[in-house]
Amino acid sequence: MDNLILVTGGAGFIGSHTCVALSAAGYRPLILDNLNNSDVRVLERLAKITGRPPSFIKGDVRDRTLLDRIFREHNISGVMHFAGLKAVGDSVTDPILYYGNNVTGALVLAEAMQAAAVKTLIFSSSATVYGTPERSPIPESAPCRPANPYGRSKRMVEQMLADLQHSQPDWRISLLRYFNPVGAHQSGLIGEHPLGNPNNLMPLVSQVAVGVRDQLAVHGNDYPTHDGTGIRDYVHVMDLAEGHVAALRHAASGPGLVTLNLSTGQGASVLDVVKAFERASGQRIAYEVGPRRPGDVAAYWGDPSLAQVTLGWRARRGMDQMCADTWRWQQQNPQGYESDGAL
Ligand code: NAD
Ligand code: UD1
Numbered sequence: 004m005d006n007l008i009l010v011t012g013g014a015g016f017i018g019s020h021t022c023v024a025l026s027a028a029g030y031r032p033l034i035l036d037n038l039n040n041s042d043v044r045v046l047e048r049l050a051k052i053t054g055r056p057p058s059f060i061k062g063d064v065r066d067r068t069l070l071d072r073i074f075r076e077h078n079i080s081g082v083m084h085f086a087g088l089k090a091v092g093d094s095v096t097d098p099i100l101y102y103g104n105n106v107t108g109a110l111v112l113a114e115a116m117q118a119a120a121v122k123t124l125i126f127s128s129s130a131t132v133y134g135t136p137e138r139s140p141i142p143e144s145a146p147c148r149p150a151n152p153y154g155r156s157k158r159m160v161e162q163m164l165a166d167l168q169h170s171q172p173d174w175r176i177s178l179l180r181y182f183n184p185v186g187a188h189q190s191g192l193i194g195e196h197p198l199g200n201p202n203n204l205m206p207l208v209s210q211v212a213v214g215v216r217d218q219l220a221v222h223g224n225d226y227p228t229h230d231g232t233g234i235r236d237y238v239h240v241m242d243l244a245e246g247h248v249a250a251l252r253h254a255a256s257g258p259g260l261v262t263l264n265l266s267t268g269q270g271a272s273v274l275d276v277v278k279a280f281e282r283a284s285g286q287r288i289a290y291e292v293g294p295r296r297p298g299d300v301a302a303y304w305g306d307p308s309l310a311q312v313t314l315g316w317r318a319r320r321g322m323d324q325m326c327a328d329t330w331r332w333q334q335q336n337p338q339g340y341e342s343d344g345a346l
Contacts, residue, residue: 006030007078008251011064011112012085013057014041015197016057017127017184019049023081023193026053026245030251033058033077035069036086039155040198042340048192064108067115074119081123081254083247084112086128090276091131092202094153099130105156108161113167122174123254124164125247129235130182130264132158132303139270140306143180143262150298155265161262168260175254180267182236184243186325187332194332195240196339204276205237205325208331212286219288221273223295226302232273236266239320239328251315266305267318275322281327284334 008025012018013034019041022032034046034057043061050056062069062087073079087105088094094101109126116124133141134148149155161178168174185205187194197206210216224231246265253261271279276290311317320328334344 005033007080008084009033009035009077009079010072010085012087012127013083014038014043014045014059015085015168017181017240018083018085019045020188021085021192021241021244021247022049022054022057023188023280024241024248025039026055026057028248029330030248031058031234033060033073035060035062035064035073037061037063039041040088040101042196044340045193048340052190052192053108065103065111067111070112070115071118074115079119079121081110081125081251082121083125083251084109084117087127089153090202091151091153094156095151098152101152101156102303105153105208106159110163113164122171123249123251124174125177126160126164128157128161128178128308129154132161132180132301133303135300136303139303140268141264141303142306143264143309159177165260173241173258174260175258176260177254178251178260178262179246179250180264181243182238182263182264184240185237185329186239186241186320187328188241189328189331191328191335192196194329194336197334203315204235204273205329208276208280209286209329211288211290211310212280212284212330213333213337215337217289219277219290221290221292223301224292225295228272228302229282230272230274233299234268234270234272234304236269236304237271237276237322237325238265238267238318239325242318242320246310246314246316249316253314261313263310263313264305265308265310266307268304268307270304271301271322279322280326280330317325
């Protein structure tokens, strides 16, 4: 069998949805996750969606001995590397933790892959590598000037993998730069359940809708945008997941390195998201306009045309579906995977 894919961080938000897309496309995911930001109960939800429990190993991607054993014991044809830490603020407070997880994690993984002669790798990068962009839509050729340790850790891994592919041209590497992933699987069985206090817009909006929070703080309405609030390129997590499958198929066509935006090419403002969520949920989203959030960019969105041409992939789900699917997940699982109502 040559369809076994090691999915590091596969218990997390994007990784779990990608496991669904992998299964639908005939691949078998093998999840490696230390569960530091996820819940093992996602596995039973995945089993319910796909009809088959995914293989799972609890462990750390920095554990070389474990990785060697995994590659020895399983006939893995490719790796999707989602495992990492992603909270920008925490990366400023504890940069060593971030470089350790994100950079060392990718380095140890690449070493183990090289030793095992597994040379197909899809890496979770981020639009955050662009920093404050000069213009939108942002093409992949835009300068990379990440503004915080998290963004720099992603950029360092991109550079390391590009150097690796340059030195060993038989590698097949995809660096996928995600814009703002939101939404959930349409079953409502899996979704994003941020541990602690979320900072991202969509989880906060859905918590207001379900009544966990009283209101949303809108971070500034004096930006030069159509309604004064910040604009981002929100992309449905199932579209992202399908983008990964498309990247895997592309890798099968030959060696090389591709760097691609996974984005919709369209921006939505904070108030656009609020209104779409109100439509999807039938709930009123109370909000109060506050000051700008330090470090925020007024508006940016990505140019998805290279991904379209290279992978034949494009985002198909719009903002209304992003909100409807987030709402279904939130309503059925107000306590995330602790909720059993959906099972
Ligand atoms: P997530 O936290 O839900 O998933 C990451 C998973 O990796 C978690 O299950 C966590 O337990 C696991 N993990 C972390 N460190 C690990 C380690 N050292 N060993 C093994 N497992 C480990 O995050 P997500 O939103 O699914 O993001 C997945 C990837 O995509 C991350 O690399 C993230 O930086 C990147 N990304 C995310 C976003 C976003 O907004 N969600 C945007 C751009 C890029
Ligand atoms: C954040 C991260 C970025 C990451 C991205 C996607 C920072 C500095 N950047 O960016 O690295 O890739 O998420 O996960 O954290 N907003 C409000 N009120 C809120 C929360 C957000 O008005 O309570 C606004 C923000 O000002 C922004 C928009 O909503 O205009 C989106 O914010 P957010 O979801 O945090 O994403 P990013 O700012 O793009």
